[in-house]
Amino acid sequence: MTLDRLAAAITAALPEGAIVIEESNTAGRDVHPMGAGAPPATWLALTGGAIGVGPPLALGAALACPDRPVVAVQADGSAMYTIQALWTQAREGANVTTVILANRGYEILKQELAKVGANPGPSALAMLEMTGPEVDFVSLARGMGVPGRRVECAADLYRTLRAAIDTPGPYLIEAAL
Structure with missing residues (x-):
């Protein structure tokens, strides 16, 4: 699944009035x-400076606007900081569809290391x-009460x-990249 096809599938699926939570900088x-x-x-x-806001922000949007669908486009690395928000989404019956962009790494942290001129070794990079x-x-x-499916192509994602x-x-949709 290419990044442009992934984006096209997500945006083509959005209904009018949706609330889109976007925490997927890479x-x-x-x-x-x-x-x-x-x-x-x-x-x-x-807005920058922290990661992990997506799942709780999506929950808050769904609770504030229960008549509107919420679509959370979420990086896998930053999702790990606040994944427990799924449990509350299930408990509250929140109308949130989370799309995890599974590239299997903390890509934003790797980019930030490069920006500051760090030259981490293999052990440090393995942690990312x-x-x-x-x-x-x-x-x-x-395990937290939210059904889900893994998809591997843009058509299935859509x-x-x-x-x-x-x-x-x-x-939850896990989009394999």
Whole structure:
């Protein structure tokens, strides 16, 4: 799944009036620009300086606006900071569809290291990978009461996202990159 096809699938699936939570600075870089062609929606994003805001921000948006679907476009690395928000989404029946962009690494942290001129060794870089063991977000979601599915192509992402948005309650889609 290429990043431009991923962005096209997500933005094509958005209904009018959706609330989009965007915390995917690396793999989701094309989602916001492509959203300009989507139906009118509210976009909320990380302003910088912290990671992990996506899952709780999506929950808050769903509780504040229960009549509007919430789509959280979420990086896998930053999701790990606040993944427990899925449990509250399930408990509250929050209408949140979370799309985890699974590139299996803390890419934003790698970029920040490069920006400050750091030259980390192999052991330090290994700590920024989400492998050994690989995180299974669908299993994590199910363990917190949120159904989910892993998708590996943009067409499946689009179909799964449309169905999840049209179904009340939380849902998680792990988009393999």
